[in-house]
Amino acid sequence: MKIALLCSGLGNVYRGHEVFASDLFALLGDAIDITLFKGGGEPAAKQLVIGNIPRNADCLKHIHLAVSPKWAESVKESERGRIEGETFAYAALRPLLEGDFDVIHCLEREVCEILFSQRHLFQKAPKILFSNGGAIPARDLPQCDFVQEHTDLNLAYSAKGKSFMIPHGVDLQRFSPDTETDFRAQHGIPAEAFVVISVGAVSYGHKRMDYVVKEVAAVKDAYLLVLGQETPDTPEIKALARRLMGDRAVFTKLPHNELPKAYAAANVFALGSVFETFGIVYVEAMAMGLPVICSNHKNQRAIVKEGVFIDVEEVGALTRALCDTSRESFAALGQRGKEIVAAHYDLKVLKGQYLERYQAVAAAPVSLPSYSLRKKLTANAKNAVRRAAQLVLGRAE
Structure with a gap:
């Protein structure tokens, strides 16, 4: 079983989101074949730095938006995150295609959407797992095969039948009351x-x-x-x-x-x-x-x-x-x-839950879109409309 863990923000920004990606990779690295795809920092064993336009790049300082000044900064921040995620997703596509992964675990919705839409390119279609770090309700979730929620409340609003809950965890050896400090x-x-x-x-x-x-x-x-x-x-x-x-x-x-x-x-x-x-x-x-x-x-x-x-x-x-x-x-x-x-929340306890869940996700069947009578009729109708328009309006050549 091969796992790809993708976090475009890791190395570009510092939040709990990125801490989760880093900790999960470290937690599982000795138990399964997992590769970390990150947006910045230094490459290391089983860690790939994927080229992207990071959200804090100078070239994104002059975004022009037709929005209320009240919300301008918030929307700009969202746009910067979107650009980071989308450029990361397309840059990650080649190593993902070559890596023969069973599960692609995405932490950003833009990355998840793009990779799911490109799944037909893979020789063996991977399962796309999305970690819902933004409490996105079922109606707004990106296309994916499975969804990880982090609390029972978020699970109640998630997509039925493909969602599960594993909370964030903490390394109790690192975060200990016995820590000496000056x-x-x-x-x-x-x-x-x-x-x-x-x-x-x-x-x-x-x-x-x-x-x-x-x-x-x-x-x-x-x-x-x-x-x-x-x-x-x-x-x-x-x-x-x-x-x-x-x-x-x-x-x-x-x-x-x-x-x-x-x-x-x-x-x-x-x-x-x-x-x-x-x-x-x-x-x-x-x-x-x-x-x-x-x-x-x-x-x-x-x-x-x-x-x-x-x-x-x-x-x-x-x-x-x-x-x-x-x-x-x-x-x-x-x-x-x-x-x-x-x-x-002890990571050592959660480790077993992740390994079991990855096994279940990897073993689940994948159904890619197939050609059907409905698609044939739809395509024929569109072609008929296109030909009629050409007869009425003419052609450029």
Whole structure:
């Protein structure tokens, strides 16, 4: 059984999506024949860097769109992602055709759509598996053979009969409460300080980091650590933090394998997003023994299970949660979080589920389109219309 795992964003952008691809490849590499197709970075054993126009390329800085100024930046970001995915998909086609893969596991919808539409080119048609990282409902899913969902809620809205659920997971050896760290000393944070950490894109939109800054700023003497990819909103959010918190706010970036050092320097994890398809950072924080404060959304409740759930759109909600929850309660939630992650999100446990699912997907039958009477009649009708138009309008030659 040969598996191709495709992630156009890996090497181009840093999100939970790309962490999932990297971790899954590392998890399964010693058990099955799996090749990672990535959009950037360096080639390595069983890892192919596929040429593409990355979403952050300079040539995509001048996109012209006929949309409301209110939504312009959001639509531009979507366009940049689309271009990255589509150019990646066509560039990946040749090594996929030559690789004789049984399953092509796609993490981006554009990549999935294109490869499914080109499946007739393969000597042996592969199964196309799509990981639904965007909570796309069944009616909007790309064409594929199977769909991986990451939560039971998303599974309920997915395509019946071809969807299954395996959640995101975390490496409990890497994300351990026993991690030694000098992160506080490096950033001038007092050893006795109460520290809140938030991990995600530093933006106004989905992650709502401005909300986290304002809410933590209102907690006397609390420090805030923000780790995540910078966006066009980042300078303004940093300026807001400097104005409200001074040196109590620390913004930085770390490679994913060094994130545990930052988590280990904190007391509480908080995220300002209203909804997450999954939110792997919740699980990472819980594995580190941190209590989690997050949106009171049924998806987040199902993932975190035991945390402090608030209306993140309400001014003052996060501040109250930080001030009104006792340190003893936070400690108890942190302990329960470790137990929950060990039971539900340990990558070693999930490894068996992936191997079983890949076997089932690879063994499933494939039905490619075939010539039929209906197609013959449709083609004949179109040709008749075309010939009639030529008789009426004439021909160019």
